[in-house]
Amino acid sequence: MLIDDYRLEVFEPPCIPGSPTWSAKAHLTKDISCVIPYLNATIKKGFYDPSTKTLVWRNGNRRVAVKPLEVGATNLADREEAEKVIKEIIELVNSTWERRNEITPSEEARKPPTAMEIYKFLPKTNCKECGASSCFVFATQLAGGEVELENCKPLFTGDFAENRKKLLELLGME
Secondary structure (H helix, E strand, O other), rough: OOOOOEEEEEOOOOOOOOOOHHHHEEOOOOHHHHHHHHHHHHHOOOOOOOOOOOEEEEEEEEEEEEEEOOEEEEEEEHHHHHHHHHHHHHHHHHHHHHOOOHHOOOOOOOOOHHHHHOOOOOOOOOOOOOOOOOHHHHHHHHOOOOOOOHHHHHHHHHHHHHHHHHHHHHOOOO
């Protein structure tokens, strides 16, 4: 077992005071850099930075991150869900480590999309239905993980089906 001890921290996202959702980090007692290339090989829709050994991906409506000395998740309802989700991530890390002989590790870098790359596929109506003042502001918030794609109501109409498909692919959510 690679991870057998950690300290859990559950907190409001610092950039969104009063948020109804929470974030959690498990501060690890040992460095898990060795497993991250194996996770990168198995989590195809993740974004990986080999220079920092950081892997980030979306799991439903939450963002998950694995770093050498911590694992974390965002968009959690409460401490109970935080404990459950962190435990699941740690189980994934440990099971990946146990299966490492069956996996070819990957150091392939994959970067998350920029606000401009996201903006290209938005409706550009500036309708404000998402709560942002413009489509570009929404793209910036989406790139930063502050909002969900589903907040853009026009994108989920038939008129923008192709753009929605491309955005879902870009975000690793298809």
